[in-house]
Amino acid sequence: MPLNPSRLVPFTLALLLCTMTAHAGNWPNWRGPTQNGVSTETGIPAKFGPKQNVAWQLALPGPAGATPVVWGRRVFLTSIDGQKLVLMCVGTDGKLQWRHQIGTGNKVVRGDEGNSASPSPVTDGKHVWAMMANGQVSCHTVAGKPVWNRDLRPVYGPFKIAFGLTASLILDEGKVFLQLIHGSRQASPDEDQGLIVALDAATGKQSWKQVRRSDAYDENKHSYTSPFIYNDGKKKLLISHGADYTIAYRLGDGAEVWRKGGLNPQNDPKKKYHRTLRFVASPTAVPGLIVIPTAKNGPVVAIRPDGKGDISNDKSQHVWTRPNNTPDVPCPLIHDGLVYLCRENGNLVCMDARTGKEFYHERTHRQRHRASPIYVDGKIICVARDGMITVARAGKTFEILARNNMGDSIAASPAIANGTLYLRSFKSLWAIRKP
Numbered sequence: 001m002p003l004n005p006s007r008l009v010p011f012t013l014a015l016l017l018c019t020m021t022a023h024a025g026n027w028p029n030w031r032g033p034t035q036n037g038v039s040t041e042t043g044i045p046a047k048f049g050p051k052q053n054v055a056w057q058l059a060l061p062g063p064a065g066a067t068p069v070v071w072g073r074r075v076f077l078t079s080i081d082g083q084k085l086v087l088m089c090v091g092t093d094g095k096l097q098w099r100h101q102i103g104t105g106n107k108v109v110r111g112d113e114g115n116s117a118s119p120s121p122v123t124d125g126k127h128v129w130a131m132m133a134n135g136q137v138s139c140h141t142v143a144g145k146p147v148w149n150r151d152l153r154p155v156y157g158p159f160k161i162a163f164g165l166t167a168s169l170i171l172d173e174g175k176v177f178l179q180l181i182h183g184s185r186q187a188s189p190d191e192d193q194g195l196i197v198a199l200d201a202a203t204g205k206q207s208w209k210q211v212r213r214s215d216a217y218d219e220n221k222h223s224y225t226s227p228f229i230y231n232d233g234k235k236k237l238l239i240s241h242g243a244d245y246t247i248a249y250r251l252g253d254g255a256e257v258w259r260k261g262g263l264n265p266q267n268d269p270k271k272k273y274h275r276t277l278r279f280v281a282s283p284t285a286v287p288g289l290i291v292i293p294t295a296k297n298g299p300v301v302a303i304r305p306d307g308k309g310d311i312s313n314d315k316s317q318h319v320w321t322r323p324n325n326t327p328d329v330p331c332p333l334i335h336d337g338l339v340y341l342c343r344e345n346g347n348l349v350c351m352d353a354r355t356g357k358e359f360y361h362e363r364t365h366r367q368r369h370r371a372s373p374i375y376v377d378g379k380i381i382c383v384a385r386d387g388m389i390t391v392a393r394a395g396k397t398f399e400i401l402a403r404n405n406m407g408d409s410i411a412a413s414p415a416i417a418n419g420t421l422y423l424r425s426f427k428s429l430w431a432i433r434k435p
Contacts, residue, residue: 027070027415027422030120030168031372035228036284037333039376039416046379046391046401048421048432055420055431056094061086062106063426064117065166065370065411070422071125074142077424078117078130080106085116087130089144092418094431098144103136103151109163113370114411119226120168122176129176129201133164137178139204148204155206156180156195161222168226172236172251176201181212181223181242194221194243196254210254214243218275220264225282230305232287237305239290242279246292248305260303261312263294274298281372284332289319289353291339293326300326300341302356320356325349331372333380335394342373342382348392362398364390371413376421383410387425406430 031037045053061081068077068090074097075090085103090096106116114133121130127147131137135152159165161182170177181194194212199205214221223242230237230248237248237257244264248257263279265271274296281293285305292301302319303311311317325343333340334353341349346366350359364382371383379401380392387406393399408425415422421432 025418026072026125027068027417028124029069029122029170030067030226031228031331031413032374032415034231035170036286037331037372037374037413038335039374041416041419042377043419043434044376044379044416044421045432045434047404049404050407053432053434055433057431058090058094058096058429060088060424060427060429062117063115063409064424065114066117066168066424067120067413068415068422068424068429069121069123069128070415070417071123071142075422075429076121076123076128076130076142077429078102078119078121078132080115080117082106085132085134085136087121087128087138087140089128089142090429092420092431100138100140100144100146102130102138102149103132103134105134107133107164112409114164114166116164118164118166122169122171124171127201129169129171131169131178133159133166135159135165137169137176137199137204139201147202150204152178152180156197162219163224166224166226170227170229170238171201172229174201175199175207175251177227177229177238177251179223179225179227179240179242181221181240194223196227196238196240196249198251198254208254210249210256212240212243212247213256214245216243216245216264219278220244220275222278224278224280228282228285230285230290232305239283239285241283241292244277246283246290258307258309258311258317260292260301260317261310263292263299263301280329281327282331284334286334286353289334291332291334291353293332293341295326295328297324297328298326299323300332302339302353319354322351322356322358325361327369329370330382333373333375335375338394338396340373340375340380342369344369346382346384346390348373348380348382348390348398350396350398359396360398364392364400365403370411374414374416376416381414381421383414383423385409385411389423
C-alpha cells in the first residue's frame with residue numbers, strides 16, 4: 001500500500017531522527033537505551049575474536065540467553081549455576097562484584113535453546129530488577145543490597161508454557177512491566193488469554209493488571225517475545241506481541257489503545273489458521289513506524305502507531321507488508337530509513353522502511369541465529385548460535401566486513417556501552433574494544 005504523500009515528510013523525518021534519540025553510554029535493558037538495538041557509540045572494532053581486541057573474559061557459572069545490561073562501571077546479567085538462578089554484577093574491569101540467588105529450579109529447554117535464566121534484567125543506575133523464567137522476580141541496589149523478591153506464580157498462576165517464559169522486564173516511570181502470555185488458567189477464564197502486569201518498581205506490589213484479550217488457541221496462546229515502550233517524544237505506549245495480536249496499552253493504567261490482528265488469519269476463509277504460529281521475535285519501532293515480525297517464514301508487517309481500537313483492517317494505519325521471510329527469533333532492526341531482518345538461517349534482508357522495497361537478501365553465516373542484530377558505527381552485527389559473528393556494512397549494498405569466531409555458543413543479543421561491545425556466550429562474558 002503506498003503512503004499518503006501528506007504524511008511522507010514527518011514520517012521520513014522521524015526515521016532520520018531515530019538515531020539522534022539514542023543515548024550513548026549505558027545499555028540499561030535488552031536491546032539498548034531506545035529498545036531497538038541501535039547504539040550511537042563509535043570506535044567499536046569490526047574484527048575481534050578470543051585473541052583479538054578482547055579487553056577481558058570472565059568465566060560464567062552456567063549458560064543462558066539473557067543479554068547483559070550496563071550502567072556506568074557495572075554490568076548485570078542473569079545466569080544458572082546448577083539449579084540455582086542467580087543475578088550477577090561484574091565491574092567493567094571484568095571482576096565479579098557480587099552475585100545473589102534469585103530462585104531455584106532450572107529447566108533446560110529443547111536441548112540447548114534456553115533455560116530459566118533467559119529473561120534479561122533492567123537497571124536505572126540505582127537499582128537492578130531481574131526475572132527468571134519460573135516467575136521469580138527481584139530488585140537489588142546496584143551495590144548488591146536486596147530490596148524485594150517475589151514469586152509471581154501464587155498470584156498469577158503457574159507458567160504453563162512449553163519452553164519457559166522469556167519476556168524481559170521493561171522499566172518506565174517507576175513501574176516494572178511484565179508480559180505473561182503463557183496460557184495459564186486462573187480463577188477467571190478470561191485470564192487464560194494472558195496478562196500484562198505493572199509492578200511498583202520500589203516495592204514489587206501490583207500497580208495494575210490487564211487481561212490481554214485474544215481468541216488465539218492451541219500453541220499460539222503462548223508467546224516468547226518481550227514487550228517494549230514506544231516513545232516518539234509526544235506519547236508512550238506499551239507494546240505487547242503474542243497470541244495472534246500486537247497490542248498497545250497505556251502505561252498509566254493498562255487500558256488498551258489499539259490492536260493489530262490478521263497476523264494469523266483466523267477469519268480469512270482463503271487461509272487456514274496456523275495452530276503453532278507462536279511468536280518469538282518482538283516488534284521494533286522508531287518514531288512513526290512499528291515493524292512486526294510473525295513466525296515460520298510468515299509475513300512482516302509495518303504499521304503506524306497512532307491508531308485507535310482494532311486496526312487489523314485499517315488501511316490508513318498500514319504502511320507495507322512483506323509476505324514472507326520473517327525472522328523467526330531475531331528482532332527486526334531499523335536505522336537511517338532502512339529495515340534489517342536477520343533470519344534464523346543467517347540470511348540478512350535489507351529493506352526501505354517507508355515502502356518495504358527490498359535492497360538485498362543475502363547469506364551471512366549458515367547457522368541458527370537466535371540473537372537480535374544491533375547497529376553501531378556504520379555496522380550491522382549478527383550473532384550465530386555457534387559463536388560466529390558476522391559484521392556487515394550498514395546501507396543498501398551488502399558487504400561483509402568481518403566474520404569473527406568466538407569459539408563458544410551464543411544465544412544472547414550483544415550489548416554496547418562506553419566504547420565496549422559485550423558478548424555473553426555460554427561459558428564467558430566478553431568485553432570487546434580496541435586497545
